[in-house]
Amino acid sequence: MNAPQPRAPASQTGAEIPEAMIVAEGLTARYGAKIAIADVNLRVATHKVTAIIGPSGCGKSTLLRCLNRMHEVVRDARVEGRVLLDGEDIYGRDIDASEIRQRVGMVFQRPNPFPTLSIKGNVAAGAKLIGHRGSELEALIEWALRKAGLWQEVRDKLNTPAIALSGGQQQRLCIARCIAVRPEVLLMDEPCSALDPIATLVIEDLMRELAREYTIVIVTHNMQQAARASDFTAFMLAGEDRQGRLVEFADSNAIFTRPSDERTEAYVTGRFG
Amino acid sequence: MPAAMRTPQVLMQVSDAQEPRRARDSRSILGRADPREQAFRVIVSAFAVGVLLLVVAILYELTRGAWPAIHRFGLPFIWSTEWNPPKQQFGALPFIAGTLITSLLALVFGTVVGVGAALFLVEFAPRWIRVPVSYMVELLAAIPSVVYGLWGVFVLGPWIQHTAGPLILDYFSWLPYVHGPPLAVGIFAAVLILTIMILPTIVAISRDVIAAVPRSQREGILALGATRWEMIRIAVLPYARSGVLGAAILGLARAIGETLAVALVIGNNTNVPDSIFSPAYTMASVIANQFREVENDMHLAALIYIGLLLLLITLVVNAIARLLVWRVTKGQITTVIE
Amino acid sequence: MIASAPSPAAPPRRPGKNRRQRRVTNAIATSAIVAAGIGVIVPLLAILLFLLVKGLPALNLDLFVKNPGPTGVAGGGIKSSIVGTFVLLGLALLMGLPAAIATGIFLAEYGRNRFGFVVRFVVDVLAGVPSITIGIFVYTAIVLRMGKFSAFAGGVGLALIMLPIVSRVTEEMLLLVPQITREAAYALGVPKWRTIISVVLPAASGGIMTGVVLAAARVAGEAAPLLFTALGNNFYSTSVFRPIDALPLRVFTYATGPFAYQHEQAWAGSLVLVAMVLLLSIGGRLALSRRAR
Numbered sequence: 002m003n004a005p006q007p008r009a010p011a012s013q014t015g016a017e018i019p020e021a022m023i024v025a026e027g028l029t030a031r032y033g034a035k036i037a038i039a040d041v042n043l044r045v046a047t048h049k050v051t052a053i054i055g056p057s058g059c060g061k062s063t064l065l066r067c068l069n070r071m072h073e074v075v076r077d078a079r080v081e082g083r084v085l086l087d088g089e090d091i092y093g094r095d096i097d098a099s100e101i102r103q104r105v106g107m108v109f110q111r112p113n114p115f116p117t118l119s120i121k122g123n124v125a126a127g128a129k130l131i132g133h134r135g136s137e138l139e140a141l142i143e144w145a146l147r148k149a150g151l152w153q154e155v156r157d158k159l160n161t162p163a164i165a166l167s168g169g170q171q172q173r174l175c176i177a178r179c180i181a182v183r184p185e186v187l188l189m190d191e192p193c194s195a196l197d198p199i200a201t202l203v204i205e206d207l208m209r210e211l212a213r214e215y216t217i218v219i220v221t222h223n224m225q226q227a228a229r230a231s232d233f234t235a236f237m238l239a240g241e242d243r244q245g246r247l248v249e250f251a252d253s254n255a256i257f258t259r260p261s262d263e264r265t266e267a268y269v270t271g272r273f274g
Numbered sequence: 275m276p277a278a279m280r281t282p283q284v285l286m287q288v289s290d291a292q293e294p295r296r297a298r299d300s301r302s303i304l305g306r307a308d309p310r311e312q313a314f315r316v317i318v319s320a321f322a323v324g325v326l327l328l329v330v331a332i333l334y335e336l337t338r339g340a341w342p343a344i345h346r347f348g349l350p351f352i353w354s355t356e357w358n359p360p361k362q363q364f365g366a367l368p369f370i371a372g373t374l375i376t377s378l379l380a381l382v383f384g385t386v387v388g389v390g391a392a393l394f395l396v397e398f399a400p401r402w403i404r405v406p407v408s409y410m411v412e413l414l415a416a417i418p419s420v421v422y423g424l425w426g427v428f429v430l431g432p433w434i435q436h437t438a439g440p441l442i443l444d445y446f447s448w449l450p451y452v453h454g455p456p457l458a459v460g461i462f463a464a465v466l467i468l469t470i471m472i473l474p475t476i477v478a479i480s481r482d483v484i485a486a487v488p489r490s491q492r493e494g495i496l497a498l499g500a501t502r503w504e505m506i507r508i509a510v511l512p513y514a515r516s517g518v519l520g521a522a523i524l525g526l527a528r529a530i531g532e533t534l535a536v537a538l539v540i541g542n543n544t545n546v547p548d549s550i551f552s553p554a555y556t557m558a559s560v561i562a563n564q565f566r567e568v569e570n571d572m573h574l575a576a577l578i579y580i581g582l583l584l585l586l587i588t589l590v591v592n593a594i595a596r597l598l599v600w601r602v603t604k605g606q607i608t609t610v611i612e
Numbered sequence: 613m614i615a616s617a618p619s620p621a622a623p624p625r626r627p628g629k630n631r632r633q634r635r636v637t638n639a640i641a642t643s644a645i646v647a648a649g650i651g652v653i654v655p656l657l658a659i660l661l662f663l664l665v666k667g668l669p670a671l672n673l674d675l676f677v678k679n680p681g682p683t684g685v686a687g688g689g690i691k692s693s694i695v696g697t698f699v700l701l702g703l704a705l706l707m708g709l710p711a712a713i714a715t716g717i718f719l720a721e722y723g724r725n726r727f728g729f730v731v732r733f734v735v736d737v738l739a740g741v742p743s744i745t746i747g748i749f750v751y752t753a754i755v756l757r758m759g760k761f762s763a764f765a766g767g768v769g770l771a772l773i774m775l776p777i778v779s780r781v782t783e784e785m786l787l788l789v790p791q792i793t794r795e796a797a798y799a800l801g802v803p804k805w806r807t808i809i810s811v812v813l814p815a816a817s818g819g820i821m822t823g824v825v826l827a828a829a830r831v832a833g834e835a836a837p838l839l840f841t842a843l844g845n846n847f848y849s850t851s852v853f854r855p856i857d858a859l860p861l862r863v864f865t866y867a868t869g870p871f872a873y874q875h876e877q878a879w880a881g882s883l884v885l886v887a888m889v890l891l892l893s894i895g896g897r898l899a900l901s902r903r904a905r
Contacts, residue, residue, distance in 0.1 A: 074496060076400075097631070097635070099496070099501050099634075100499065101499075102497055102499045106497060106498070109494065109497075113490040113491060113493070117512040126495065126508060130499065130500055130634070131630065175494070310803070310805060311803050311804060314804075318718040321710075321714035321718060322723070322728075325779075326734050329737060329738055332745070332749045336745070336749060336752070387648050387652065390644060391648045391652040394650075395649060407653055411656070414655065416829060417656075417659060417889070417890075418833025418834070418860055418889060419833065419835070420882070420885075421659070421663070421833070421885065422659070423864070423867060424867045424879065424882050425658075427867055427868075428662075428867075428875070429662050473652055477652060501638035503638040503642060504634070527740060530742070531741075531745075537864075538867055561748070562744060562839055565840050577748075578748055581745050581748040584744070584745060585741060588741065589737060589741075592736075592737070
């Protein structure tokens, strides 16, 4: 199948990850001169949900954005280290960034449907780029909307403006849009933080369903959500030098009930953050 | 930089700033109306009213001056092609055609190049390129029309005659309206000059509108695996559509009213042009060229009639442009479904 | 739980065969955009280049101290045109500034209502009137009535062009003055009219001056409204009630003239004109950006 997975270094406590879709090695990301995250080593298990938690400013979003090469979209942003997707370094010399982004999809904190397109147009936006057309495209759109749990609600108004939907619906639309390009991994950057509690639960359920087919990495500041919905959890913290580091990484059960690092314990018990 | 000064020729609606609170009214402490406050207010308002009267006066004087021609030729003036001063036969179609052809072509070229340049400045150029180039484009706007004309006569004209013209005829003469000797003056020269003259308007506004497209939109399409160009054509340009259109139409308004540069390169021919290299006339340039040498009163009235038509066209186009740009600067996005 | 029907079979994954083509399209589009970006400054450079190449050689002292000789005879200068431009500018400022500033004051201080909206709209309409039309208006309203062409008429035409620009700038600059400044004066018992004149206007004066400078730069280059108002003059004249020459007018006349000396002087005159206009424009913008900081 793929190249043999490197074993996680001894400094990673706990998790024995059998199969890792994404492996970050020595990942350091900068904005200009400022280092946002330093020397992160992470294994993201295939077909599982991995959560990244930590207080504000610890670099969780930056780490996430490095996994699909969105970090470099910002001016003066740079990355060092390797990120292996299915064994291949996505920062390799001849790698096409846009191809990586199609394989590793992303859902953002605030739903961002395209306002000039309809619901159907939004879902089709990415799919059309990779060549889907005609009735095949129609079937794909329906499939993606069903997978995102939105089909029943919008099937009669596919041609209406996407921004007329509620916040929760828009986020599910964005998920459908993502899925329609058939990625292997889904990155979710605090996908529920702009939504009400009910919409949040809907998305969490959706995530668990999606995990059966996709590998999911979710950044969240909501610890209950991480505990509920994820299989593995990574805890990040920015040191005094303001550089974000991975403090502890283990299966979620372990992180939340018997964390090894005292900083992790302080965070999950709510003593700070 | 305040909107009114970015390009002196372009005035945009001032966003309503804070409302100066109503001063305690003109009564002094003793409760009597302050006559000086009243006087000041009256004087200042008088000037404002004066501006209103001024515009009315302009319309009135133009209509009055054009009246003999309006009375004689009526509306058919607009589509009649005979322009014969000695015989007192006048028809404005050649000039209207000239104005429309040159302005619309300049609009098309100016928009393509201008939006392209705006995209370059926003999406590709690093700061050390973007700032000087933006500045230089704005300086283009400060160059007087007559200097463009001079450059057009002595530089652009010969270039068209000896280089560009023959090249175009070699490759494109299968198209309609592309034939004839590539004269140094004519429609093509005017279109080129006008395109250059309206570029600053289009680039400046488009640049702002494109830069205002939210980051979340760009990232949304990039995260689906789009290339940069795909991002521009799917997430950026549709979002910026209204504003860019408004910019283009403002450019059109400018091109329509442009007089001296066009007068120097248009070739001064009172026939409806049949090729891009034909010499022709526009409404503004025929007035400029013939006004001082009118042969009779009807000639003068006919020219003023053309001036009136020019004014009306410009007002309409400006109104449309303002509506479009205003909608964007007020933060509204059109949600038209393709 | 989400209410969902059983999922239909997933459509097949596309191997993304068209990626190569997409990359090519991207490259082509990028090149076109970069070309447009560079191409946009080519005209400016070309114009400035030719201005220097053709104008500098013709630049000499005679240009500034002599008036044009009889037509066809080389060796004269364009003194009358340069002086005429300044005279016209002066007239335009004299007639246009007070009206424009008063209108701006009205719009900012007394015009935050429906009437003010109408006035503002009309001012913008005036800004959109082509300058040749302004020329026709001044011709019928003033030249015909006075029975002659004059610098005065030319000045009126230029003032009309200046009016909407300076009005809006004045309004904007006045609105930038914080409300607190006004209220402080009111609280001291200063009536509104006095506050405007002694407090608000001075505070905004820098920005207004800059706006005036930029408007002057614009107006200095205008010739269309002068064609049949000031008319132009081959002889030196500063009289307000006689035709007067102006730099852009002379360039226009000489550009279409048959004599070589006329062409040379047209280039030289353009160089002087552009230098003047650019100095004013750049100076104005610099002052503005310094103010913004």
